[in-house]
Amino acid sequence: MKQMDQNKAGMIKLTLLRVVVYAILIFLSFLCLFFFYLMIVNSTRSNAELAKGFTLIPSGSFFINLKNAWNDSSINIPRGMLNSLIISLSTAVLTTYFSALTAYGVHVYDFKGKKFVFTFIMAIMMIPAQVSALGFVQLMNKMNLNDSFIPLIVPGIAAPVVFFYMKQYMESVLPLDVIDAARVDGSGEFRTFNTIVLPMLKPALAVQMIFSFVSSWNNYFIPALLLNKPELKTVPIMIAQLRSADYSKFDMGKVYMFILLAILPVLITYIILSKSIIKGVTAGSVKG
Numbered sequence: 001m002k003q004m005d006q007n008k009a010g011m012i013k014l015t016l017l018r019v020v021v022y023a024i025l026i027f028l029s030f031l032c033l034f035f036f037y038l039m040i041v042n043s044t045r046s047n048a049e050l051a052k053g054f055t056l057i058p059s060g061s062f063f064i065n066l067k068n069a070w071n072d073s074s075i076n077i078p079r080g081m082l083n084s085l086i087i088s089l090s091t092a093v094l095t096t097y098f099s100a101l102t103a104y105g106v107h108v109y110d111f112k113g114k115k116f117v118f119t120f121i122m123a124i125m126m127i128p129a130q131v132s133a134l135g136f137v138q139l140m141n142k143m144n145l146n147d148s149f150i151p152l153i154v155p156g157i158a159a160p161v162v163f164f165y166m167k168q169y170m171e172s173v174l175p176l177d178v179i180d181a182a183r184v185d186g187s188g189e190f191r192t193f194n195t196i197v198l199p200m201l202k203p204a205l206a207v208q209m210i211f212s213f214v215s216s217w218n219n220y221f222i223p224a225l226l227l228n229k230p231e232l233k234t235v236p237i238m239i240a241q242l243r244s245a246d247y248s249k250f251d252m253g254k255v256y257m258f259i260l261l262a263i264l265p266v267l268i269t270y271i272i273l274s275k276s277i278i279k280g281v282t283a284g285s286v287k288g
Contacts, residue, residue, distance in 0.1 A: 036267075042256040050252040065257040072254065075238045076230065077261055084234040085265070087149055087223075088216040091156035095212040096205050099162035104193055106163075107170045108179055118167075125160035129221065137225050147229045152222065162208045169204040170197075210273055214266050235262045 042050060044062040049055075069077055106118055140151045174197060182192040198205070220236035227233050239262055242255055 039256060039260060043253070043260045045256075046253050047251045050256075061253055062257075065251075065253040068251065068254045069257040069261060075241060075258070077235070077238060077258060079231060080233055080235045080238045081261065081265070083149075083232060084217050084236075087152050087234065088213045090149075090153045091216040092209045092212040094153065095156040095159045095162050096166075096208045098157040099159050099208070100166045100198065100201060100205065101193060102163050103166035103170055104197055107167055107174065108176065121160045121163055124158075125164065133222065133225065136222070140226060146226055147232055148226075149232070151226055152216075152219075156212065156216070159212070162212065165208060166201070166204060169201065173200055206273060210269055213269060217266055 038056075041056060041058050043065055045055075045059040046061040046064070049059055049061070102121075106114065136151070136155075140146055145151050178196065178200075179192060182196055187196070218236060219234075220240060223234050224237050224240070227237065239258060242258065
């Protein structure tokens with residue numbers, strides 16, 4: 001009887017704990033989604049309506065704001081979105097492929113200094129980008145690569161964080177017996193990696209491509225230092241230019257539309273590939 005009472009008390013505590021956890025998750029989800037909803041609502045309101053105050057009800061100025069933002073002469077948002085798309089897609093592809101290739105080499109091969117290489121890469125991961133930014137910009141100046149997308153894309157090949165994730169994922173899903181069998185069948189190393197290993201890493205590749213795309217799309221610091229020509233500027237730089245706008249002529253409806261257009265590709269990416277994110281993160285966190 002006493003054991004039953006203890007079990008019942010334990011079940012009640014577990015239920016209460018679940019209720020508290022779910023309540024916290026619901027509250028945090030509400031906070032995240034509320035501000036997105038508020039931004040969408042504000043993008044449907046005119047400048048005069050926004051000046052009147054806060055509301056949760058959408059208005060009818062969405063397409064007017066979209067037209068004003070899209071055709072704005074001072075901030076060429078279509079060109080900025082195209083620039084950001086080129087940089088982000090290129091960076092995402094290069095980052096995931098070469099990081100997976102590096103992780104494959106460290107995971108599969110036994111060589112002298114293997115532990116040092118891994119430790120060195122992890123040490124680089126701890127260095128903030130701002131620390132090396134000055135030297136990087138000076139180097140790009142000497143190489144005449146200012147106002148070019150090359151320094152914003154090529155360095156993405158070296159991504160310690162992506163390398164670490166891919167290596168951990170390989171330890172979970174990539175048995176070395178598969179590689180040995182491919183070698184016995186006469187498969188070359190690059191062919192083995194491209195035709196056998198990469199298909200096994202699809203969830204992880206999808207996750208890292210998404211995160212790399214979002215990180216590159218939102219990157220403001222380095223592009224702002226290297227890009228000076230208006231036709232090469234990315235979306236974050238254009239949004240930052242709104243700070244220097246004349247507030248007497250400020251159209252807040254257009255500003256909210258600018259912000260909505262800036263994050264729309266990121267939202268669409270997350271919505272479409274959310275299943276891949278969950279699958280990849282879950283699989284990568286459990287070792288087989």
